[in-house]
Structures are given as structure tokens and as C-alpha cells.
Amino acid sequence: MSGFLSRERIVAGPGWSRWLVPPAALSIHLAIGQVYAWSAFKGALEKGMDIGGVASALPFTLGIVMLGLSAAVFGTKVDANGPRWAMAVSSACFVSGFLISALGIWLGQYWLVVLGYGGVGGIGLGIGYISPVSTLIKWFPDRPGLSTGIAIMGFGGGALIANPWTSSMLAAFGASGNDPDTDGIALAFLIHGVVYAVFMTMGWLLIRVPADDWRPAGWDPAAQKTRAMVSRAGVSAANAIKTPQFWLLWIVLCFNVTAGIGILEKANPIYQDFFRDSSPAETLTAAAVAFVSILSLANMLGRFLWSSLSDVIGRKNIYRIYLGVGALLYLALTFIGETNKAVFLLCSCLILSFYGAGFATIPAYLRDLFGTYQVGAIHGRLLTAWSTAGVLGPIIVNAIADSRADIAGPSKYTPAFLVMIVLLVLGFVANELVRPVADKWHEPEPDTTRTTGARA
């Protein structure tokens, strides 16, 4: 591949600071993280286009499914073509999703919103999510957990920005309330598309890959090798999915995400059911909204803090905490949460911080096991676990809650929480079974006379 988007054009010169790479990655992740603020559009679309709740959720659901699929399908291409290509394609797809949706709303054709935001935009989500991961890992071989934690924290932060921004824009265009103006909704989609196009441009203009022989100052690659789980050899994406380690991590990620969704999916009603008797009715609703907000904060901060800690204590140990301590926290929530608000808040926040951290630490875990040679493609394939959990989690939580609709109070959630504990324990066991990848899967040592070895 040649031209402006090619990898060869973005090899950093000697003076390039690696601290310019995280903001480049963040400009993509903060944008595509908007997907978690889709609910800000839902009310306006339902009333403005006269559709139901299931229909208004379709663009989001399709978007998350497309995220996992496109990350898996295009992962190898992202590794081959480089991060600028991936970020530019992601930007084009994500922005097109908004523009197609705006057109669909103007024409009164809701299927265009589903196709545009969910289908085309969803491809942008998947490619964008994995686009900076392997590049960051190569720029920060000494702190891979910290670097991917920053970027993936951005994905959580994207909704923080988009939620209030979208709501205030819809209100300004007369597109909120009981009779929203559909032209106002369409205009909001159009402006989102334009602003995100400009915002994401910084990412693909600024991104650089390190030269093959670049090393951080003072970093000794030999020291990295001293950890038993860390491999310096590379494994291809095609071979990685043949190893038990890949599928064990798939289970770890899937169950960790499912357990987090157990709270995230029903955070508002869970809070109200736990504290209905101990809080005045007039403050309960506002407190429940605040509870959801504080969980978002915990989810986001966990991505950065716990992932950074994994650089110190190792990836296997940090997942022992996410899964093992997570199961104990769910247990405490089930049996003590109702009687003590402080314990309830602490447990909930830690569980959500582990949920976010599970996403943020997995690229570094993959790097440790499979090396940096196609880690982006392997990460893309692993994200199918996220898509699976995205379906599995809400089904478990909602099915159990629906079957116990006649039960009041915290006991309504006891079976769902117990299922989450079982899933976390299974994830813990899967993590315990992870061993270094067998040598037979490693790529041959690169020929030093060639320059095609390491790819960011």
C-alpha cells in the first residue's frame, strides 16, 4: 500500500514524542465512544418518528454487533495497512453513519437510520476501536497496560461528552419534549457528523508508528522477558485462534463483561429497589440518576487505573482481582448491600471499575501471550466475546428480572447476581488455566536484513 494513508508515510522520525500518540488514539476513541450515548437520541426519535422502544434501540444494537464483527473481519487488514488507514476508514464510516441517518430522518425513512448509524457507523466503531491498540503497545513496550488503558478509557469517556452535548443540542433545535421537531433531530445528526469529522481528523493526521529499531529511553527488552507469561516471540492471528490461550481469554473477557452488564443494564431500577424504603420518594429518582453517573465514572477510571496497575503486578494477577474479588463483591452486594449504602456504593463502583478494566487490560494480556506481531488482529477477533456478552448479559438480567416482577426489593435481583457470581468464578478458573503459548505457534525469528518484521 502506498500514499498518504500508508504505514511507510507515518514512521516517526528520531525527534517524535511518543506522548503525541495517546491523544491521537483518544481523538478516535472519544468520538466512537459516542455510541454509548445513543439513548440521548432515543426519546426524540421515538416521539418524532413514531416508533417503539425496540425499534429505537436497533441502531445501537446493530452498531455493537457490527463493532465485534468488523473488528474480527478487518483486524488483519488494520495490522497490515497501519493505523492511519484504519483511523481514516473508521472516521469515514462513523461520520457517514450520522450523515445517512440525518438524511433518513429528513426523508422520514427510519431504516436509513438503522442502516446508517448501526451498519455503516458500526463498521467505523470496530475498525476505530482496534486501530490504535497495536501502535500504542509498540510505542509503550514498557507500559502497555497504561497506554491501552488511556485509549480505552477514551471509549468510556466518549459517552460522557456526547450525553450532555446531544441533549442540549436537541433541546436547542426544538427536538426534545413530547413533540420534537424531526428537522431538528436531523440537524443534530448532521452537526454530530460534521463535528466528529473534524475532531477525528487530528487522530489520523497525528498518528505515527515507531521505527522497527526504536526503543524507549532506558528500557531493556531483556527485563521484559523475565516475567514468565511474557513472550517476545510473535504469533499470527490465524494461529492464535488455534491456541487454548485465545479461547480462555475469550471466556475471561466474555464473562467479565457479562458480569458488569449485570449491574450496568439495570443500574437505575436496582438503586431504587434497594433504597426505596430508606430514601424519600422525591430524592430517590435523582439519586438513582446520580448512581448511574457515578458508575460511569468508576467504569471509566477503572480502565485507566487497574490497567496501569497490571504493568506492575502482571496481567494474570490483575484478572484474578477482576474476577475473584469481583465475585466476592457481588456476594457482598447480594447479602449486605441493602443494609449499608456505603457498602452498596463501594461494591457497585468496584465491580464497574473491574468491568471497564477488563476491556482495557486485555490488549496488554494479548501482547504478553502472543507478542506484538498481529496483536491488533488478534484483539479484533477477541472482541467477538464482547458482542456475545452484549447479547448474553441483558438477556440474563432482563429474563430473571421479568420472571420476578411481582417481587419487591433487592431480592428481585438475587438470582441474577448469583448467576453473575458463577460466571465470574468460571472466568477466574479460565484465567488460572492460561499458560504461555507453546513455541510451535511462534513465528520464525525475523530476518534482520529485512524491514517487514514488526508492524504497528
Place this chain on the structure above:
Amino acid sequence: MSEQARSTEGRAPVALVVLAWAWVGVPFLYGLWQLVIKIPALFGG
């Protein structure tokens, strides 16, 4: 260069580094602030 790995870093223009972090930091702080102001309601504020 192939014998001795390059380790130079940190000499990019300061203005570019500041601009890049401000580009992502300002919207992020806006979102964070909007979230933080909701939290007092959790404690009856």
C-alpha cells in the same frame, strides 16, 4: 542504527503536544464536569 536501537524521545514541539492534549482534554473535562455535578444528588444534595 541497526546495531544500536534508537531511544530518542520527547523533542517534539511543545506547542504541538499541548495542542494535541487540549484537543482531547477540553471535551473530556466538559463531559467529566457534567457528570460530577450530578453526583451530589446521590447523597441528598
